[in-house]
Amino acid sequence: MSTPPVSPTAPRLPGPPNLARATTRPRGGAVPGLRYRPAVPADPEKAAEIDRRLEAWARSLDLFPQSWTGDFAGFQCGRAVVLQHPGAISLDHLMAAGKLLLAENVVDDCYCEEVEGRGGAARGLGGRLVIAQSALDPYHGTPELEEEWRQGMEADGPLRSYHHALRDYRELATPSQSDRIVHDLARLHMGYLAEAAWSEIRHVPRVWEYLVMRQFNNFRPCLSIVDAVDGYELPAALYARSEIQRITALACNATTIVNDLYSFTKELASDPTHLNLPQVIAANERCGLKAAYLRAVEIHNRIMEAFEEESAVLAATSPLVARYAEGLAAWVSGNHEWHATNSHRYHLPNYW
Numbered sequence: 243m244s245t246p247p248v249s250p251t252a253p254r255l256p257g258p259p260n261l262a263r264a265t266t267r268p269r270g271g272a273v274p275g276l277r278y279r280p281a282v283p284a285d286p287e288k289a290a291e292i293d294r295r296l297e298a299w300a301r302s303l304d305l306f307p308q309s310w311t312g313d314f315a316g317f318q319c320g321r322a323v324v325l326q327h328p329g330a331i332s333l334d335h336l337m338a339a340g341k342l343l344l345a346e347n348v349v350d351d352c353y354c355e356e357v358e359g360r361g362g363a364a365r366g367l368g369g370r371l372v373i374a375q376s377a378l379d380p381y382h383g384t385p386e387l388e389e390e391w392r393q394g395m396e397a398d399g400p401l402r403s404y405h406h407a408l409r410d411y412r413e414l415a416t417p418s419q420s421d422r423i424v425h426d427l428a429r430l431h432m433g434y435l436a437e438a439a440w441s442e443i444r445h446v447p448r449v450w451e452y453l454v455m456r457q458f459n460n461f462r463p464c465l466s467i468v469d470a471v472d473g474y475e476l477p478a479a480l481y482a483r484s485e486i487q488r489i490t491a492l493a494c495n496a497t498t499i500v501n502d503l504y505s506f507t508k509e510l511a512s513d514p515t516h517l518n519l520p521q522v523i524a525a526n527e528r529c530g531l532k533a534a535y536l537r538a539v540e541i542h543n544r545i546m547e548a549f550e551e552e553s554a555v556l557a558a559t560s561p562l563v564a565r566y567a568e569g570l571a572a573w574v575s576g577n578h579e580w581h582a583t584n585s586h587r588y589h590l591p592n593y594w
């Protein structure tokens with residue numbers, strides 16, 4: 243079988259970046275020109291307490307080997323959730339957010355990410371993810387088969403972490419809030435599958451296609467819990483409205499592009515073909531990575547601007563919507579702060 247000819251207009255990756263130019267940045271530096279709002283500072287004692295409890299939880303379920311403890315500490319899960327949920331009504335509510343965040347990362351690292359060296363691979367990912375989805379969305383059948391399923395859910399750290407994190411979340415969330423996150427995690431899994439499929443066939447998407455994939459492979463499950471963690475519910479009928487869905491998606495997309503900007507150097511250092519927004523822009527526009535990076539910042543800023551403007555208009559219509567929009571904005575700010583200051587995990591390119 244002959245290889246189909248490559249269209250001269252097909253996006254082409256720019257080739258390995260010169261990572262000598264992409265060394266470390268000053269600690270805590272934000273991407274120059276990035277539109278963001280300062281986060282409510284994290285109380286270090288609260289963050290440390292969440293980390294301590296999360297590590298104990300992870301150990302009790304044997305979620306990952308001892309040798310990954312350094313990475314767990316470097317990830318700063320406790321600081322992340324304290325920054326992202328400044329209105330959390332209790333430590334238990336922060337713990338629920340922390341368990342979900344930890345579980346989402348265990349699944350991503352162990353099932354999806356090949357470069358992490360923790361078992362993740364594009365091949366066979368669909369089968370692993372459908373079983374992972376059932377850790378959130380229980381199997382119903384005969385008692386015998388349900389028992390087999392229950393035992394199956396104990397098979398590995400990713401399944402145990404999803405199963406137990408969601409079980410604990412259900413205790414403090416309403417049924418519709420729990421159902422919401424189950425659906426948002428299914429969307430996330432669809433995004434993981436698209437990313438894996440493109441990587442297997444070395445497909446370089448158009449910029450809009452990449453952003454569609456990234457709207458699914460997205461922080462949305464984390465923002466989907468902002469009302470529950472703050473101790474109230476945005477009712478399902480309101481949440482389902484298209485204008486609420488839009489501000490939710492804009493906030494989630496802004497925050498996920500922030501990840502692309504801060505993780506750009508880490509990702510290209512481990513895999514020069516890894517897709518992130520600057521890389522996809524460079525491939526489509528046949529420009530250098532610095533120009534592409536600046537264009538990605540501009541796209542992010544326009545999405546942030548739309549989120550801020552549209553959520554302000556909606557907030558004026560009801561105090562409950564205003565509270566929800568504030569919760570989204572707080573998550574966006576806290577997540578930006580976490581990315582900008584997590585020098586264990588992220589380094590900016592030294593373009594500036």
Ligand SMILES: CC(C)=CCC/C(C)=C(\C)COP(=O)(O)OP(=O)(O)O
Nearest residue numbers: 346350459460461463464498501505
């Ligand atoms: C916490 C959560 C819901 C994660 C799911 C999606 C995800 C892993 C991200 C949005 C982060 O993106 P990425 O895979 O690029 O992660 P790193 O850049 O390696 O931190």
Ligand SMILES: [Mg+2]
Nearest residue numbers: 501502505509
């Ligand atoms: Mg990334």
